[in-house]
Amino acid sequence: QVQLVESGGGLVQAGGSLRLSCAASVRTFSRYAMGWFRQAPGKEREFAAAISWGNERNTANADSVKGRFTISRDNAKNTVFLQMNSLKPEDTAVYYCAAERGLGPYTDYHLYDYWGQGTQVTVSA
DSSP: OOEEEEEOOEEEETTOOEEEEEEEEOTTGGGEEEEEEEEOTTSOOEEEEEEOSTTTOOEEEOTTTTTTEEEEEEGGGTEEEEEEOSOOGGGOEEEEEEEEESSOOOOOGGGOOEEOOOEEEEEEO
16 A cells, blocks of 8 residues: 655745655565645646656646646655746646556556545745
């Protein structure tokens, strides 16, 4: 069983930055591909960014966040990060961290078995 706890969300003005963190309680964190997804009110959950397992550090990003969001991981701390720069009001959503055992990166949320509770990100105009 993998437990994921996100933190770092909040309210920020357009053009600002936030860094989300996701701490995983699992002994073999490096064997899990990790992803960030987001869900705005009335919309489906959508992919934001993902990273492969271990030290591969292969990443994938949604077109809507390319050049602005960066996913990274610290296997020694069982943590994955999402650095979000140049935030826009349309980035407002609940952001979820997800984990799936395997190589990754995985962009389809159906592939992930483990999810955090989410953290709210609100970007004001």
